[in-house]
Amino acid sequence: MHSKPKALWLQGLTCNGNSHSFLNHPQLGILMERFELLYHPHLPCTLSLEAVVTCMHECDLLLFEGAFEPTMRRAGVALERLLEHYGACAAQIVAVGSCASFGGVFGSSGGLDAQSQAWSEKIINLSGCPIHPEWLALILSGFAEGSAFALDAQRRPKALYAHLVHHGCTRNEYFEWKVDAKGFGVNEGCLYYDQGCRGVLSHGSCNRILWGGVSSKTRSGQPCFGCTESDFPRRDLFKTRKNMSIPHEVPLGVSKRAYLTLAGIAKTFTIERLSKDLMDD
Amino acid sequence: MSTLKRLKRREEIIEGALKLFSKGGFYQTTIPDIARTIGMSVGNFYNYFTSKEVLAKELLLYISEYLGERIRTINESDATTQEKIRAIVAMYFEMVQSRPEMIEYFLRIFLSNREVFGEGCEGTVCVSAFITEMMLFFDDGVSCGDLREQDFFSAFGLFMGYLGGMAFLCGEKVLPHALDSYVDSITQNIYRALKT
Numbered sequence: 001m002h003s004k005p006k007a008l009w010l011q012g013l014t015c016n017g018n019s020h021s022f023l024n025h026p027q028l029g030i031l032m033e034r035f036e037l038l039y040h041p042h043l044p045c046t047l048s049l050e051a052v053v054t055c056m057h058e059c060d061l062l063l064f065e066g067a068f069e070p071t072m073r074r075a076g077v078a079l080e081r082l083l084e085h086y087g088a089c090a091a092q093i094v095a096v097g098s099c100a101s102f103g104g105v106f107g108s109s110g111g112l113d114a115q116s117q118a119w120s121e122k123i124i125n126l127s128g129c130p131i132h133p134e135w136l137a138l139i140l141s142g143f144a145e146g147s148a149f150a151l152d153a154q155r156r157p158k159a160l161y162a163h164l165v166h167h168g169c170t171r172n173e174y175f176e177w178k179v180d181a182k183g184f185g186v187n188e189g190c191l192y193y194d195q196g197c198r199g200v201l202s203h204g205s206c207n208r209i210l211w212g213g214v215s216s217k218t219r220s221g222q223p224c225f226g227c228t229e230s231d232f233p234r235r236d237l238f239k240t241r242k243n244m245s246i247p248h249e250v251p252l253g254v255s256k257r258a259y260l261t262l263a264g265i266a267k268t269f270t271i272e273r274l275s276k277d278l279m280d281d
Numbered sequence: 282m283s284t285l286k287r288l289k290r291r292e293e294i295i296e297g298a299l300k301l302f303s304k305g306g307f308y309q310t311t312i313p314d315i316a317r318t319i320g321m322s323v324g325n326f327y328n329y330f331t332s333k334e335v336l337a338k339e340l341l342l343y344i345s346e347y348l349g350e351r352i353r354t355i356n357e358s359d360a361t362t363q364e365k366i367r368a369i370v371a372m373y374f375e376m377v378q379s380r381p382e383m384i385e386y387f388l389r390i391f392l393s394n395r396e397v398f399g400e401g402c403e404g405t406v407c408v409s410a411f412i413t414e415m416m417l418f419f420d421d422g423v424s425c426g427d428l429r430e431q432d433f434f435s436a437f438g439l440f441m442g443y444l445g446g447m448a449f450l451c452g453e454k455v456l457p458h459a460l461d462s463y464v465d466s467i468t469q470n471i472y473r474a475l476k477t
């Protein structure tokens with residue numbers, strides 16, 4: 001083992017969103033001091049891309065951002081070849097973002113773990129569009145310290161994806177009493193019923209590890225798009241699909257019958273406090 | 282008294298009260314009337330229901346669950362949307378014939394004495410079992426592309442209002458033919474009105 005683990009960041013088809021999100025980590029410098037960063041397109045590193053593609057080097061941790069597209073080339077070398085080499089030597093591979101984890105926006109050939117049987121056991125899927133910088137920091141620190149992460153069925157760390165995005169949303173009480181938001185960006189109401197919020201259907205910690213340390217999409221009045229799930233992206237992200245006023249999809253693990261029974265009863269009562277503007281005096 | 286016996290007795294009160302209320306009306310029917318019909322002392326009646334209003338709400342829950350259970354069986358079958366409509370219409374008309382007191386209670390007591398069903402029966406609370414199954418029926422119909430997307434109550438009103446109207450006409454002996462002979466034409470009408 002080297003004094004510092006060697007990390008390598010490769011990209012497939014990507015918008016750079018995860019890289020950019022990661023650059024916002026407030027302790028990025030301290031975090032990266034624990035690694036020898038061989039290559040990253042935007043961070044100071046020890047190798048050039050040209051040197052990386054010679055496949056003369058080895059890494060301990062491979063971070064892969066973007067959708068895997070086998071015909072794609074980096075500095076003239078097929079991505080497939082690079083993955084084959086660095087995937088084989090790395091002790092762990094992190095699929096950074098939903099494109100790397102599941103195909104995401106580009107769809108292409110599915111997630112990274114579909115590419116090779118040999119790697120699949122080494123992969124941690126860090127889905128999200130983009131990932132929260134803190135999620136990656138957790139995995140990097142864990143790797144540096146030699147800790148193992150319990151993973152869910154889609155190889156996502158349970159520490160980050162066991163809960164639903166709904167957990168910790170400041171609008172939970174509105175969800176319970178079926179008070180719908182009157183629009184986007186308002187303080188009051190839940191966005192599940194009209195604005196397409198998938199917080200009750202999506203695994204993630206967006207409302208427990210806040211974005212920018214202060215907020216989340218749903219807290220600020222925008223719907224959760226379910227970007228951590230393998231079926232992301234879907235159509236009509238700002239709209240809830242309904243069948244005769246009945247939500248097409250109900251909270252994860254809840255039967256529609258159970259949901260409708262409770263929702264019908266909750267809707268019957270008007271909770272004065274929840275029908276008012278929060279900032280009204 | 283064993284729990285089973287108590288439940289049986291409770292059901293007898295419900296069945297007896299349903300018949301009396303639907304014939305005599307809510308205010309005209311007294312607790313002694315109900316107790317007498319089922320051979321129970323008035324004192325004992327209060328061991329089961331603390332007031333006539335409480336009983337009235339229980340009756341509504343009872344009917345809603347009765348209907349809900351039947352629609353649930355239809356919902357869970359493999360039938361097409363049109364077949365499900367037919368099954369619901371046929372089930373409802375059969376109920377009008379075999380359990381007229383249930384439909385009468387709903388139409389004549391619940392809808393005309395709303396003041397009795399205030400607290401504890403707000404909105405759809407006491408008819409939740411039935412409404413939920415109708416919601417699931419419509420949800421399935423739209424989901425599989427058979428029914429047109431629209432407001433739930435517009436569709437619900439069309440469906441149940443129609444059936445209620447037919448039950449009323451049947452009760453008034455206005456219909457020239459037997460109620461079940463209307464099942465097919467009414468199924469067609471409802472399906473045509475709601476389909477995509």
Ligand code: SF4
Binds near residue numbers: 170171175192
């Ligand atoms: S806005 Fe979304 S995450 Fe928040 S309570 Fe409603 S459904 Fe849950």
